[in-house]
Amino acid sequence: MNISAASKAAGLPIKTVRYYADIGLVRAPSRSDAGYRTYDDAAVRKLVFIRRSREFGFTIEECRELLGLYQDKDRTSAEVKRIASKRLEEIEKKQRELQSLHDELAHLVKTCRGDHRPDCPIIDYLG
Amino acid sequence: MNISAASKAAGLPIKTVRYYADIGLVRAPSRSDAGYRTYDDAAVRKLVFIRRSREFGFTIEECRELLGLYQDKDRTSAEVKRIASKRLEEIEKKQRELQSLHDELAHLVKTCRGDHRPDCPIIDYLG
DNA sequence: CTTGACCTTTCAGTTACTGGAAAGAATAGA
DNA sequence: TCTATTCTTTCCAGTAACTGAAAGGTCAAG
Numbered sequence: 415m416n417i418s419a420a421s422k423a424a425g426l427p428i429k430t431v432r433y434y435a436d437i438g439l440v441r442a443p444s445r446s447d448a449g450y451r452t453y454d455d456a457a458v459r460k461l462v463f464i465r466r467s468r469e470f471g472f473t474i475e476e477c478r479e480l481l482g483l484y485q486d487k488d489r490t491s492a493e494v495k496r497i498a499s500k501r502l503e504e505i506e507k508k509q510r511e512l513q514s515l516h517d518e519l520a521h522l523v524k525t526c527r528g529d530h531r532p533d534c535p536i537i538d539y540l541g
Numbered sequence: 542m543n544i545s546a547a548s549k550a551a552g553l554p555i556k557t558v559r560y561y562a563d564i565g566l567v568r569a570p571s572r573s574d575a576g577y578r579t580y581d582d583a584a585v586r587k588l589v590f591i592r593r594s595r596e597f598g599f600t601i602e603e604c605r606e607l608l609g610l611y612q613d614k615d616r617t618s619a620e621v622k623r624i625a626s627k628r629l630e631e632i633e634k635k636q637r638e639l640q641s642l643h644d645e646l647a648h649l650v651k652t653c654r655g656d657h658r659p660d661c662p663i664i665d666y667l668g
Numbered sequence: 669c670t671t672g673a674c675c676t677t678t679c680a681g682t683t684a685c686t687g688g689a690a691a692g693a694a695t696a697g698a
Numbered sequence: 699t700c701t702a703t704t705c706t707t708t709c710c711a712g713t714a715a716c717t718g719a720a721a722g723g724t725c726a727a728g
Contacts, residue, residue: 448693466667484664494663495655502650505643516632526622534618536625537611540593575724
């Protein structure tokens, strides 16, 4: 499987697949005589694993850890859970931040008349 | 006012104040003989304005626009409201994304036993 | 006069890619 | 077989919004 087939199968842009190889996250298992990266199903599975992990917002380094655990038959689920819980807390923190931002900004937007005149509670609040 | 006093008054790191000057967002109104940036109250007010805008998540370019409107006595509140509404929609979009991420991940974390054994619904889901 | 705090510029690094250029390799069609 | 197109390679640069560090000039206190 050349890189374009692998990238399609994994649901990732070619550039990204190459990037993941560069940083040693998921290397192509082999190269053709001409130097083309050649992927097999196992490599594609790893790419899919990374894509899903990234979709959850795990950083590349966390993905590296998770991929290590994915391939480690002696892993403990406690280790996986620790990483996932950390991410979950970050999500919850972000949610709280967004919520208060939302409430404040929504209030300002609601009270701004949005007409041709210059007076504006949004600007007043920021200034 | 030298840069450190201005940065304290504005609640921004010195590096950031210098950065904002570099990109032409808020330049120091003058320089001392030795070339030190010198800030006055009006400049500090602009820095505070930018800080608050950034806290709402407006991009630097949006901050530039907002600062322009802040200083424009002929602005219309409609223009301000348009920018703020756009940001509000982005926040709401992000909130929806985070909510579904949260629900999925929370479910996985809850069902993971987190013990010494390798079987793990989180890893299963990602793989 | 020296010490230490403060200021300057410039360069590099951060995250996770993405775009583009130049050039070699493979393939399909005439 | 020749050619046109597509695929691949590597390398370099850019993104957003800073942040850290290096190397050196300035200023106030003791």
